[in-house]
Amino acid sequence: MKLLVAVKRVVDFNVKVRVKADQTGVELANVKMSMNPFDEIGVEEAVRLKEAGTVDEIVAVSMGPQQCQETIRTALAMGADRGILVKTDDELQPLAVAKLLKAIVEEEKPDIVILGKQAIDDDSNQTGQMLAGLLGWSQGTFASKLALTDGEAEVTREIDGGLETVKLKLPAVVTTDLRLNEPRYASLPNIMKAKKKTIDEKSPADYGVDTAPRLKTLKVEEPPKRSAGIKVADAAELVSKLREEGVI
Numbered sequence: 001m002k003l004l005v006a007v008k009r010v011v012d013f014n015v016k017v018r019v020k021a022d023q024t025g026v027e028l029a030n031v032k033m034s035m036n037p038f039d040e041i042g043v044e045e046a047v048r049l050k051e052a053g054t055v056d057e058i059v060a061v062s063m064g065p066q067q068c069q070e071t072i073r074t075a076l077a078m079g080a081d082r083g084i085l086v087k088t089d090d091e092l093q094p095l096a097v098a099k100l101l102k103a104i105v106e107e108e109k110p111d112i113v114i115l116g117k118q119a120i121d122d123d124s125n126q127t128g129q130m131l132a133g134l135l136g137w138s139q140g141t142f143a144s145k146l147a148l149t150d151g152e153a154e155v156t157r158e159i160d161g162g163l164e165t166v167k168l169k170l171p172a173v174v175t176t177d178l179r180l181n182e183p184r185y186a187s188l189p190n191i192m193k194a195k196k197k198t199i200d201e202k203s204p205a206d207y208g209v210d211t212a213p214r215l216k217t218l219k220v221e222e223p224p225k226r227s228a229g230i231k232v233a234d235a236a237e238l239v240s241k242l243r244e245e246g247v248i
């Protein structure tokens with residue numbers, strides 16, 4: 001069984017994101033970038049499936065500038081077998097990523113594609129669903145458990161009221177939620193080994209995909225600053241303050 005996993009390079013989750021002075025986006029210059037945390041979970045799941053003998057080959061795909069190669073190398077060091085970098089300096093919105101992934105899926109013919117449920121930079125939560133729609137494949141989103149058996153995937157999904165378990169016919173698209181697993185750290189020997197693994201470099205034009213943005217960002221703003229709180233002596237004072245403020 002062949003598995004494709006999408007890995008996006010995003011601002012590291014520990015970084016305090018700053019809005020650019022001209023409000024066109026967030027500051028990326030000299031900012032630490034890492035693999036999207038949900039994609040690390042995707043790679044971990046793929047590697048566990050390989051270790052269990054269910055999956056034979058893991059292909060890690062990333063799209064964006066040249067530095068996305070580092071993100072693919074991280075996936076290779078965690079245990080992916082080879083990588084595909086679709087190199088572009090243009091902005092890629094979820095629809096463009098989904099179209100490119102569809103083209104790669106048609107070439108690579110994986111049995112399952114794993115993506116993160118969302119990228120922590122744009123928080124779109126769209127790419128996996130769009131990819132499944134474009135391919136006409138089943139989808140299991142927000143997976144907190146994944147089991148593959150003869151031609152089927154059983155996905156336990158995190159939904160508002162609790163957990164939902166769905167059975168999908170393969171090939172299928174699965175997106176990862178936080179509780180699916182805890183990603184491993186790559187060991188030094190595996191980081192060294194990953195340097196020898198192949199990464200194919202492609203461009204959107206190689207796949208004949210039009211990546212022109214369909215959405216326009218009007219402006220990006222910091223959230224409003226919270227005003228300072230006050231201390232109250234007891235519950236009675238709390239209630240009277242809440243009444244004064246019109247909260248209750």
Ligand code: AMP
Pocket residue numbers: 006007008009036038039061062063064092094097114115116117118119120122123124125126127128
């Ligand atoms: P989004 O729909 O933007 O929130 O992204 C959801 C998931 O799609 C991410 O967790 C990745 O697995 C995948 N994805 C989105 N953009 C890219 C990209 N540029 N390169 C690789 N994977 C991506």
